Amino acid sequence: ILSLLTGGGGNYNYWHWLFDVLPRLKIVENVLNLESIQYFLFPNIKKKFQYESLNLLNIPKNKRLSSIKHRHLSGDQIIVTEHPYVIKNDASNEIQNLPLWIINWLKSELTKNLDLKNNNLPKKIYIDRSDASPNIKNLRKILNEEEIIKQCRSRDFELVQLSELSFINQIKLFYNARKIIGLHGAGFANVIFSKPELEMLELKPSGAGKMCENLAKKCNVNYDCISVTPEKYNNNNQMGHI
Numbered sequence: 001i002l003s004l005l006t007g008g009g010g011n012y013n014y015w016h017w018l019f020d021v022l023p024r025l026k027i028v029e030n031v032l033n034l035e036s037i038q039y040f041l042f043p044n045i046k047k048k049f050q051y052e053s054l055n056l057l058n059i060p061k062n063k064r065l066s067s068i069k070h071r072h073l074s075g076d077q078i079i080v081t082e083h084p085y086v087i088k089n090d091a092s093n094e095i096q097n098l099p100l101w102i103i104n105w106l107k108s109e110l111t112k113n114l115d116l117k118n119n120n121l122p123k124k125i126y127i128d129r130s131d132a133s134p135n136i137k138n139l140r141k142i143l144n145e146e147e148i149i150k151q152c153r154s155r156d157f158e159l160v161q162l163s164e165l166s167f168i169n170q171i172k173l174f175y176n177a178r179k180i181i182g183l184h185g186a187g188f189a190n191v192i193f194s195k196p197e198l199e200m201l202e203l204k205p206s207g208a209g210k211m212c213e214n215l216a217k218k219c220n221v222n223y224d225c226i227s228v229t230p231e232k233y234n235n236n237n238q239m240g241h242i
Contacts, residue, residue: 001075002028003041005067014049014162015186015211019095023084023102025057026109032079034059041065041073052167056110096211103192103218111193114168116175122158125173127182131163139239142183142203143231152181162187174198184238188212196220205230205240 004024021043025034040059045051045066054064065073084102086094126149129137142148149159157179162170174180174190177198182188184204191200191212198221202212206227216223230240 001039001041002037002079005043013186015189018189019098024081026105027081039063039065041067044068049167096209097214107192116172118172118176121173121176123178124157125177125180126152126157126159127187128159128161129183129185131161141241143241184208191216191219194221205242208238
């Protein structure tokens with residue numbers, strides 16, 4: 001049994017699934033043939049991006065176990081890994097500076113069998129986060145978003161809700177995009193699939209940190225941000241209404 005659990009329970013968002021969970025497969029792959037593993041224990045495998053990313057990584061469906069369902073397991077051999085990037089026990093800072101090996105491995109492994117080019121996809125995108133979970137939406141949002149959306153539409157940006165897309169289509173969307181604007185959030189993890197000529201504008205509360213900025217710069221895209229002191233929930237973290 002290979003355990004790919006981390007310390008956050010079962011409800012992993014898109015960012016943590018990509019950068020905390022999946023890279024553990026690479027760590028183990030460096031020393032073992034993954035085909036020799038009988039079962040893979042994941043935090044959860046119900047969400048579309050979880051299921052579809054595991055398909056791309058060729059993890060057999062009959063070998064996938066969810067810790068939501070399987071709370072207690074025993075085995076002749078149980079394999080666990082260190083955290084992929086939290087090395088100094090300072091998660092808040094280390095998440096802002098992801099190692100290149102994770103970025104390069106994810107991009108290589110998740111796209112190697114895909115035809116990425118699609119001229120029918122929008123080139124200018126505004127990420128619509130109205131589909132965000134209530135606990136996030138109630139703590140981080142753009143108060144005058146209708147005004148922002150009106151300005152974006154006047155400049156031929158298309159609104160996209162990432163949750164409506166398959167994992168593969170999210171990859172293709174970012175690969176083919178030339179300009180992306182959006183509120184700070186996990187959807188910007190997809191920048192690892194973008195081309196260097198992408199222009200990315202992040203709108204964020206001032207306490208949100210540089211995780212998206214540093215990721216974008218490591219992917220060699222053209223990054224800029226508008227950082228705003230929150231009008232509500234100004235508690236020096238990534239939450240806050242701007």
